[in-house]
Amino acid sequence: MNTEILLSISGLHKAFGGLIAVNQMQFDVHAGEIVGLLGPNGSGKTTVMNLISGALSPDEGKVVIGGKNITSLPAHKISHSGIARTFQLVRVLPDLDCVENIEAGLAYRTNPLWGDAAHKAALELLDRIGLAKQAHIPAGDLTYIDQKRLELGRALALQPKLLLLDEWLAGLNPSELQDGIALVRKLKDEGLTIIMVEHVMDAIRSLCDRCVVMNAGTKIADGTPDEVLSDPEVVRAYLGDSHA
Numbered sequence: 001m002n003t004e005i006l007l008s009i010s011g012l013h014k015a016f017g018g019l020i021a022v023n024q025m026q027f028d029v030h031a032g033e034i035v036g037l038l039g040p041n042g043s044g045k046t047t048v049m050n051l052i053s054g055a056l057s058p059d060e061g062k063v064v065i066g067g068k069n070i071t072s073l074p075a076h077k078i079s080h081s082g083i084a085r086t087f088q089l090v091r092v093l094p095d096l097d098c099v100e101n102i103e104a105g106l107a108y109r110t111n112p113l114w115g116d117a118a119h120k121a122a123l124e125l126l127d128r129i130g131l132a133k134q135a136h137i138p139a140g141d142l143t144y145i146d147q148k149r150l151e152l153g154r155a156l157a158l159q160p161k162l163l164l165l166d167e168w169l170a171g172l173n174p175s176e177l178q179d180g181i182a183l184v185r186k187l188k189d190e191g192l193t194i195i196m197v198e199h200v201m202d203a204i205r206s207l208c209d210r211c212v213v214m215n216a217g218t219k220i221a222d223g224t225p226d227e228v229l230s231d232p233e234v235v236r237a238y239l240g241d242s243h244a
C-alpha cells in the first residue's frame with residue numbers, strides 16, 4: 001500500500017441542534033486507496049462527506065488534504081483543492097446533452113477548458129466512463145445507470161485527487177452493478193483515491209481496501225472489509241444485539 005496520507009480527518013464534530021451527527025471522527029486515507037464509509041442509516045456517513053466536501057462546516061476538528069488544511073473552506077475552494085463528489089440523488093442537467101453536461105464541469109475546474117478544447121476533453125471523458133455512444137443524448141433521457149455515469153463524469157471533469165461517492169452503486173440491477181463496480185475499479189487502477197459510502201456488500205467486499213464503520217456519529221471499526229464485517233460491534237450496530 002502507498003503510505004502517503006492524502007486525506008486526514010481528526011476530531012471532527014457536528015451537531016444539528018441537540019443531535020450529535022458526527023462525534024470525534026478521525027481517519028486517514030492513503031493515496032490510491034478505496035475506503036468504504038459504512039454504518040447503519042442515520043449513523044452520520046453523509047454528514048462526514050458533507051464536512052469533507054465543504055457542504056457543511058464542522059463545529060470542531062480538522063480536514064486536511066495533501067497537507068493543506070481545508071476545514072470550513074467554501075465548497076468551490078475545496079473542489080479546487082482536489083476533492084469532487086457525487087450525490088445520493090443524482091444531479092445532472094437534464095435538458096443538456098452529455099457533452100454539454102461534462103463541458104459545464106470542465107468550465108469550473110482550476111484550469112478551466114472552453115470551446116474546442118472542452119469539447120474534445122468532454123468526448124474523451126465520456127469514452128472513459130462508457131458513455132461515448134450517448135454523447136448527444138439529453139441527460140434527462142438517459143437510463144438510471146447512465147445518469148449515474150454522467151454524474152461521475154462531471155465529478156471527474158474537476159480532475160480530483162480524491163473522489164467521494166455517496167451510494168453511487170445504490171439502485172442498480174445486478175448486471176448494472178457489475179458494470180458500476182468495474183468502472184470504480186478502473187478509476188482506482190488509474191490512480192484515483194476514493195471514499196465511498198455504500199450499503200451494497202458485494203461492492204464493498206470487491207472494491208474497498210479498507211472500511212471505516214460509524215454508529216451514532218462515532219467510529220466503531222477501521223480495517224479490511226473482512227475484518228470489519230466480522231467485528232461483533234459492527235454486526236450489533238447493523239442487526240441488533242441478538243445477532244452479535
Ligand SMILES: Nc1ncnc2c1ncn2[C@@H]1O[C@H](COP(=O)(O)OP(=O)(O)OP(=O)(O)O)[C@@H](O)[C@H]1O
Nearest residue numbers: 016019020021039040041042043044045046047048
Ligand atoms: N441538515 C440536517 N439537519 C438536521 N439533522 C440532520 C441534518 N443532516 C443530517 N441530520 C441528522 O444527522 C444524523 C446523521 O445523518 P446522515 O445523513 O449523516 O446519516 P447517514 O449515515 O448518511 O444515513 P443514511 O445511510 O440513511 O444516508 C441523522 O440523525 C440525521 O437525521
